Every structure is written in C-alpha cells, then in structure tokens.
Amino acid sequence: MAPLRTLVIFLLLLLALVPALSRPDGGGSGFYDPARVTQLSWRPRAFLYSGFLSHDECDHLVNLAKGRMEKSMVADNDSGKSIMSQVRTSSGTFLSKHEDDIVAGIEKRVAAWTFLPEENAESIQILHYELGQKYDAHFDYFHDKNNLKRGGHRVATVLMYLTDVKKGGETVFPNAAGRHLQLKDETWSDCARSGLAVKPKKGDALLFFSLHVNATTDPASLHGSCPVIEGEKWSATKWIHVRSFDNPPDVSLDLPCSDENERCTRWAAVGECYRNPKYMVGTKDSLGFCRKSCGVCDA
Structure with missing residues (x-):
C-alpha cells in the first residue's frame, strides 16, 4: 500500500500545480x-x-x-x-x-x-x-x-x-x-x-x-x-x-583578431563564449584566447 499512497500524493501535488502552470x-x-x-x-x-x-x-x-x-x-x-x-x-x-x-x-x-x-x-x-x-x-x-x-x-x-x-x-x-x-x-x-x-x-x-x-x-x-x-x-x-x-570588459577591438587555440571554433559552437567569457573573450586586463570565434573583433 505504501507505493500506492506515494503515487496518490504525487498526483495530488501535480494537480495542485496545474492552475499555476496554466496562468x-x-x-x-x-x-x-x-x-x-x-x-x-x-x-x-x-x-x-x-x-x-x-x-x-x-x-x-x-x-x-x-x-x-x-x-x-x-x-x-x-x-x-x-x-x-x-x-x-x-x-x-x-x-x-x-x-x-x-x-x-x-x-x-x-x-x-x-x-x-x-x-x-x-x-x-x-x-x-x-x-x-x-x-x-x-x-x-x-x-x-x-x-x-x-x-x-x-x-x-x-x-x-x-x-x-x-x-x-x-x-x-x-x-x-x-x-x-x-x-x-x-x-x-x-x-x-x-x-x-x-x-x-x-x-x-x-x-x-x-x-x-x-x-x-x-x-x-x-x-x-x-x-x-x-x-x-x-x-x-x-x-x-x-x-x-x-x-x-575594456577589450580593445583594434588589436589583431585571432584564435589562440585550434579548438576555439568548436568551443564557440557549443556556447563557451557565453559560459566562459573570461577565457574566450577576455577582461579589461587581458585579451581572451578565442576572440575571433566569439565574433568580438574584426576578422
């Protein structure tokens, strides 16, 4: 009976959420x-x-x-x-x-x-x-x-x-x-x-x-x-x-545009420009390693 009671409680909780989900x-x-x-x-x-x-x-x-x-x-x-x-x-x-x-x-x-x-x-x-x-x-x-x-x-x-x-x-x-x-x-x-x-x-x-x-x-x-x-x-x-x-970050766009790692294009394709901007793009103190693939400078 315990599994059945657990299932009933779960269904009741789920039904309680329905009005909120439909708002x-x-x-x-x-x-x-x-x-x-x-x-x-x-x-x-x-x-x-x-x-x-x-x-x-x-x-x-x-x-x-x-x-x-x-x-x-x-x-x-x-x-x-x-x-x-x-x-x-x-x-x-x-x-x-x-x-x-x-x-x-x-x-x-x-x-x-x-x-x-x-x-x-x-x-x-x-x-x-x-x-x-x-x-x-x-x-x-x-x-x-x-x-x-x-x-x-x-x-x-x-x-x-x-x-x-x-x-x-x-x-x-x-x-x-x-x-x-x-x-x-x-x-x-x-x-x-x-x-x-x-x-x-x-x-x-x-x-x-x-x-x-x-x-x-x-x-x-x-x-x-x-x-x-x-x-x-x-x-x-x-x-x-x-x-x-x-x-x-204060990143100069006038510096050479390049990728410093052969994997930059692959990393950019899976979203690393957004998830790891410090490495990929850089900060006000240092340039990133994949600026070209992240599209933040002129090719």
Whole structure:
C-alpha cells in the first residue's frame, strides 16, 4: 500500500500545480513553460512563446512608457551613433532595469527562457507603432566597432507583443529558410508575404538569434516590422549580448583578431563564449584566447 499512497500524493501535488502552470504569467515571474513554445525556423533560429506575458503585464508596460516616448533612432553603420532615419518611424523609450517588481520579473523570465544571463541584456525598450509606421528590414547585430565594445554582438532578441493589431504590424524575416512555405490568407499584409512572418498577439513573445551557434553573424536573421494598416502596435524588446552589457570588459577591438587555440571554433559552437567569457573573450586586463570565434573583433 505504501507505493500506492506515494503515487496518490504525487498526483495530488501535480494537480495542485496545474492552475499555476496554466496562468498567463507561467506560474511565477521566473518560470517559463516549454510546452507553450513553438519552433518557427532553424535559419534563423526563431521560436514563438504563446502567452509569455499576462495581459495585465502588457498593460503595465504600456502605461509605464506613456508620456516618455521619443522618436525611435537607428545605429549608424560607420560611427555607431544613434541617428534619425525613415527606416524606422516608430516612437520608443527604454525602461530602467528592475524598474519595478513586474519589470524585474519579466527580465528574470526572459533569462530563464533564453538561458542567457540578465547582465548580458539591455534594458527593455517599449515601442509604439501608429498607422503606417514601420521598421524596415535590418539586423540586430552590429556593423561598427563602437557598439561592439559594450557586450559584443547582440546574440538574441526577445520581442514581446503588448497589444493585438487589427491588420499589419507583423514581424517578417525576408531571408528565412522556408519562407515561401508559410501559408497566408487575406488577413496578412503584403509586407508579411515577403518572408516568414509573425502576427502580433497580445502576450506572445518571439525569440530569435542573430548569431549562429559558432558566434558568427547570421544573415537569415534579417527582420523588419511591417507597417500598421489598421489599429496600433505596442511591443517590448529585450536585446541580449554575447557577454555582460552591465559590466563590459575594456577589450580593445583594434588589436589583431585571432584564435589562440585550434579548438576555439568548436568551443564557440557549443556556447563557451557565453559560459566562459573570461577565457574566450577576455577582461579589461587581458585579451581572451578565442576572440575571433566569439565574433568580438574584426576578422
């Protein structure tokens, strides 16, 4: 009878967890449910999490941002400075890290889902797209040395949708493998038909990687935000770098780019650039041994 009693207790405990697992926030600020994640693509690596945020969390982020919005900027490819451009016509603002308990909980959940440290991530950026506003196709990794100095390339992006959009506003990947295999009816915009696309749905989150597993840049990660045709779009973006963004080492990018160990490429491919940055990338006092494979300097 003892084994049966143990089994009954286990099942009761499991049933007690079901309500928490089915909550919109995943049952806790740092909890995530892999059963809600769908693989969208392997080139680029892209995944959709249904109900990553609760509707209350979405509304909270929007309310925090209102009254603080400014014209969105883009990074100049040569200087790395933020400049205005018709490529990006939305408005936006950055929240402070751990601005309140809700923001801190979302940041913790992002780290749990991506398996990337919180310190590697930038603050959450809230974006607002009104009628006709968009962000043309672009890469989240950098083309200039200045932005690489703090945290290196952006390895991953988590895009959280804070509202539904009546029409348009899709996230589209024009270079994605298999983009022509996605079936689309009349509810999709013409822009979305140019590639693999994701419709904004309040509470959902899109995770995609801008670097290959060997830390080289992935051209298939080219993506854009389609123009809003009807309604408005609010979203929250979390960019995550290959190493600490909060405490970046002072590593010069002007020194020769090289690997000091023949195994660097293999180590980078299995994630050692993120797990062992002191050896692979280096610190403010010394250069790492696999800077080329980690993509933190010019080849």
